[in-house]
Amino acid sequence: MTDPADPFAQQTRTADGPPPGCPAHAGAVSLTGLDFQQTPSELYRTMRREHGPVAPVLLDGGIPAWLVLGYTELSYVTSHDELFARDSRRWNQWENIPSDWPLLPYVGYQPSVLFAEGDEHRRRAGVITDALEGVDQFELANECLLIADDLIRGFAGSGQVELMSDYVHPLLMRAVVQMCGMPATGDDTRQLVDDLRISLDAAEGEDPVAGYNRVGERLRQLVKEKRMAPGPDVTSRMVMHPAGLSDEEIVQDLISVISAGEQPTSNWVCNTLRLLLTDERFAVNVSGGRLSVGEALNEVLWLDTPTQNFIGRWAVRDVQLGGRQIREGDCLVLGLAAANTDPQIWPEGHVGAENAAHLSFSNGEHRCPYPAPLLADVMARTAVETLLERLPDLVLSVEPEELVWRPSIWMRGLMELPVQFTPVVQ
Numbered sequence: 270m271t272d273p274a275d276p277f278a279q280q281t282r283t284a285d286g287p288p289p290g291c292p293a294h295a296g297a298v299s300l301t302g303l304d305f306q307q308t309p310s311e312l313y314r315t316m317r318r319e320h321g322p323v324a325p326v327l328l329d330g331g332i333p334a335w336l337v338l339g340y341t342e343l344s345y346v347t348s349h350d351e352l353f354a355r356d357s358r359r360w361n362q363w364e365n366i367p368s369d370w371p372l373l374p375y376v377g378y379q380p381s382v383l384f385a386e387g388d389e390h391r392r393r394a395g396v397i398t399d400a401l402e403g404v405d406q407f408e409l410a411n412e413c414l415l416i417a418d419d420l421i422r423g424f425a426g427s428g429q430v431e432l433m434s435d436y437v438h439p440l441l442m443r444a445v446v447q448m449c450g451m452p453a454t455g456d457d458t459r460q461l462v463d464d465l466r467i468s469l470d471a472a473e474g475e476d477p478v479a480g481y482n483r484v485g486e487r488l489r490q491l492v493k494e495k496r497m498a499p500g501p502d503v504t505s506r507m508v509m510h511p512a513g514l515s516d517e518e519i520v521q522d523l524i525s526v527i528s529a530g531e532q533p534t535s536n537w538v539c540n541t542l543r544l545l546l547t548d549e550r551f552a553v554n555v556s557g558g559r560l561s562v563g564e565a566l567n568e569v570l571w572l573d574t575p576t577q578n579f580i581g582r583w584a585v586r587d588v589q590l591g592g593r594q595i596r597e598g599d600c601l602v603l604g605l606a607a608a609n610t611d612p613q614i615w616p617e618g619h620v621g622a623e624n625a626a627h628l629s630f631s632n633g634e635h636r637c638p639y640p641a642p643l644l645a646d647v648m649a650r651t652a653v654e655t656l657l658e659r660l661p662d663l664v665l666s667v668e669p670e671e672l673v674w675r676p677s678i679w680m681r682g683l684m685e686l687p688v689q690f691t692p693v694v695q
């Protein structure tokens with residue numbers, strides 16, 4: 270029988286059974302497939318019931334890891350860097366990971382702030398925090414408004430649009446790229462925005478690695494330009510920061526800022542629009558209902574958070590967590606969505622939006638750097654409000670059950686959000 274404290278460890282090879290170390294027969298849950306894609310919150314509930322606050326899971330290709338589902342356990346993991354560290358080179362599974370593993374681009378080590386530890390992390394994260402602190406929130410809101418209006422003008426006359434590709438992603442990409450010191454329009458910016466999309470979410474026939482390399486090239490050039498002629502933007506503030514980061518360090522961290530900024534914020538907007546368009550509680554106030562937009566944004570962070578899981582942390586030494594024996598080098602996936610709905614913190618079954626103690630921006634040393642959540646809020650709020658103000662009779666063009674979620678372990682967001690409205694004559 271399997272030791273419940275060590276479900277990965279029942280591994281004697283049978284004639285045609287799994288190889289040693291394979292947790293497939295030990296009740297580990299796969300974080301891939303349709304159930305996970307469409308209804309992850311049900312899966313998290315079942316896992317919590319069957320496995321407790323720390324569950325054995327299988328990542329793509331059957332690679333074992335732990336999903337931290339409990340609010341208390343997740344808070345503990347993220348506030349104890351000396352036990353659960355960020356450098357993925359610590360992983361004890363690298364020998365089982367093929368070179369084309371789909372999660373590799375985001376889990377494989379890169380010399381960026383994301384994988385830095387200790388003093389080096391504080392140096393890199395400090396520069397990003399200071400650079401983001403310099404962003405004027407009113408200017409950012411105004412720039413988002415201009416971009417939103419420009420995009421809405423492009424489809425307002427048609428009476429229908431697919432919002433993810435024609436509004437949400439381009440709006441957030443343009444806003445973040447502009448915050449980093451590139452003009453919001455022009456061929457050069459369009460190319461960067463397109464390459465960023467390809468590197469994160471390549472369509473058929475597109476090469477994500479080539480896209481990623483072109484992004485690096487363009488940002489290298491941007492850093493050079495800002496060294497020569499700094500301006501009031503994030504890149505210039507990083508270049509001029511007394512910590513003295515090298516050009517290459519700044520390029521790496523700019524890629525982190527741009528991709529860590531665009532993807533979750535887009536999905537925050539997406540999930541908020543879906544809530545507003547499908548939940549009767551919001552229906553009455555939808556057009557121009559500023560209060561309800563704020564409530565919806567907040568509720569999404571608790572119940573349908575954009576970064577549903579984050580990979581992750583790696584155990585520095587053998588340690589007990591949530592009744593499990595975690596081995597040195599094991600990978601822990603931060604179950605942010607699951608922790609936010611942990612019944613331990615909502616004992617009366619009432620998951621509410623009365624405070625901001627959710628873990629959607631994570632926690633501890635590596636959490637989303639402080640000014641970023643505020644800036645994300647400004648951008649997301651402007652994106653949602655502007656759309657609803659300009660097209661007040663917006664409705665979904667499909668039934669809510671027909672909406673398809675992205676097949677992503679990280680992000681909770683829709684593939685498409687098709688809507689219709691009364692065409693606006695311009």
Ligand code: HEM
Nearest residue numbers: 382383529530533534576629630631635636637641644645
């Ligand atoms: C302006 C928009 C944003 C920017 C510039 C931004 C930037 C970043 C950066 C640079 C990091 C790496 C921090 C580190 O490793 O020290 C990070 C981490 C993170 N961000 Fe954000 N972010 C933004 C919006 C968001 C949003 C909207 C969410 C979700 C609601 C989010 C959730 C997270 C999470 C979960 C992490 C991982 C922290 C961890 O490892 O514990 N971010 N963000």
